[in-house]
Amino acid sequence: MAGEAAARVLPKELPAFLRTPAAVRDIGELSREPDRSKGSGRIHDHDRNAAHFVDIDEKGRVLGGPPFAPLQATRNDYETALREHGLDAAKAGYLQFAIVDRYQQLVTDFAYWRVLKAAEANPAWRKNRAWFKADRLRREGLILHTLGELSHYVADGAQPLHASVHFNGWGDYPNPQGFTQARIHGPFEEDVVKAGVDPAAVAAKVAPFRSCGCAIEQRVVDYLMGSMRLTVPLYELEKAGGLKPGDPRGAALASERIAVGASELRDLVVEAWADSAKHKVGWRPVAVQDVLAGKVDPYPALYGLD
Numbered sequence: 001m002a003g004e005a006a007a008r009v010l011p012k013e014l015p016a017f018l019r020t021p022a023a024v025r026d027i028g029e030l031s032r033e034p035d036r037s038k039g040s041g042r043i044h045d046h047d048r049n050a051a052h053f054v055d056i057d058e059k060g061r062v063l064g065g066p067p068f069a070p071l072q073a074t075r076n077d078y079e080t081a082l083r084e085h086g087l088d089a090a091k092a093g094y095l096q097f098a099i100v101d102r103y104q105q106l107v108t109d110f111a112y113w114r115v116l117k118a119a120e121a122n123p124a125w126r127k128n129r130a131w132f133k134a135d136r137l138r139r140e141g142l143i144l145h146t147l148g149e150l151s152h153y154v155a156d157g158a159q160p161l162h163a164s165v166h167f168n169g170w171g172d173y174p175n176p177q178g179f180t181q182a183r184i185h186g187p188f189e190e191d192v193v194k195a196g197v198d199p200a201a202v203a204a205k206v207a208p209f210r211s212c213g214c215a216i217e218q219r220v221v222d223y224l225m226g227s228m229r230l231t232v233p234l235y236e237l238e239k240a241g242g243l244k245p246g247d248p249r250g251a252a253l254a255s256e257r258i259a260v261g262a263s264e265l266r267d268l269v270v271e272a273w274a275d276s277a278k279h280k281v282g283w284r285p286v287a288v289q290d291v292l293a294g295k296v297d298p299y300p301a302l303y304g305l306d
Contacts, residue, residue: 003030003151003262005202005206005262006269013273014270027147028151030144033145033149034051034149050092052098053095053156054162054224055091055092055167056228057164057165062087063082063085063091065081065086066082071217075089075094078094078097095157096221100220102146106143106146109143109276110272111277112135113136113143114277114292115302116135119132119302120136124294125299128299132299154268155261155265158257158261159257161185161189163227166235167185184235188238189254193251193258195246196254198255202262203262205255205259207263209267216271223264277289281298281301283301285301286298286301
C-alpha cells in the first residue's frame with residue numbers, strides 16, 4: 001500500500017515510465033521482495049534480516065549502547081560503535097543504513113537513466129543508439145526494483161515497532177505504566193491492517209511534498225526518531241483496547257503510519273531524481289550534465305573501457 005500510494009502521486013517531472021499503472025503495480029509488488037527473499041541461506045539472512053529494524057530506546061541510544069544520532073559515516077563505523085558496547089548489528093538492526101543505501105542506489109539509477117535517455121536522442125551518437133535504448137530499458141527495470149526495496153524499508157520505518165527496543169512487547173525495561181508483554185508486532189501490522197485499513201484511506205492521508213533541505217543521512221535519522229517517539233502512544237492504545245478486532249482506533253493509526261511511509265517514500269524519490277542531475281556515472285566517470293549538454297559521448301564510460 002505504501003509503495004503504490006507513493007507511486008500514484010509522483011510529480012510529472014519524473015520519468016513517465018514510473019507513473020504508468022503497470023509501474024505503480026510493480027513498485028507495490030516489488031516492495032515485498034526484502035521479505036520474500038528471507039530463507040535464502042544462513043549468510044544471506046544473517047546479513048540482511050537486521051536491515052528491517054533498528055532498536056532505539058527512549059534516550060536515543062541503540063539498545064542502550066551508542067547514540068542513534070548523528071548517523072555514523074558508514075555501516076562499518078556503526079558496527080564498530082556497537083561492538084564497543086558489547087552489541088552487534090544482528091540484534092540492534094541497521095534500518096537507517098538500509099534506507100540510505102537504497103536511496104543512494106536510486107540516485108545512481110536515475111543518473112544512468114538520464115544519461116542513456118539523452119544519448120539515445122543525440123544524433124551525433126547514433127551508431128550506439130540501439131545499445132543506449134536497450135540499456136535504458138534495462139535500467140528502468142532496475143529502477144523499479146531499487147524503488148521497491150526502498151519502499152519496503154521506508155514503510156518498515158513508519159511502523160513504530162521497527163524503530164524501538166520495545167519491538168514486540170515492552171520487554172525487560174522499566175515499565176511503570178504496565179504495558180503489555182504480549183507479542184503485538186504482528187497483530188498490529190498484519191491483523192489490524194488486513195481487517196481495517198483501506199488503501200483509499202491511506203491515499204487520502206498522503207501529505208504534500210516536503211524537502212528537508214538536508215542530507216539524506218539527517219532526513220533518515222529524523223524520520224526514524226519520529227517513528228520511535230510513537231512507541232509509547234502505540235502501547236497506550238493497546239492498553240486501552242485499541243488493537244482489538246473491530247476497534248477503529250488501531251486501523252486509524254495503521255492507516256496514518258502507512259500514509260506517512262508513502263509520503264516519505266514519494267519525497268525521497270523526488271529528491272533522488274533531483275540529486276541524480278548532479279551525479280556522475282560509468283568508468284571513467286562522466287558527469288550527467290556534460291552528457292545532457294552533448295559535450296561527452298558516454299558510451300565508453302557506460303559500456304566499460306575494460
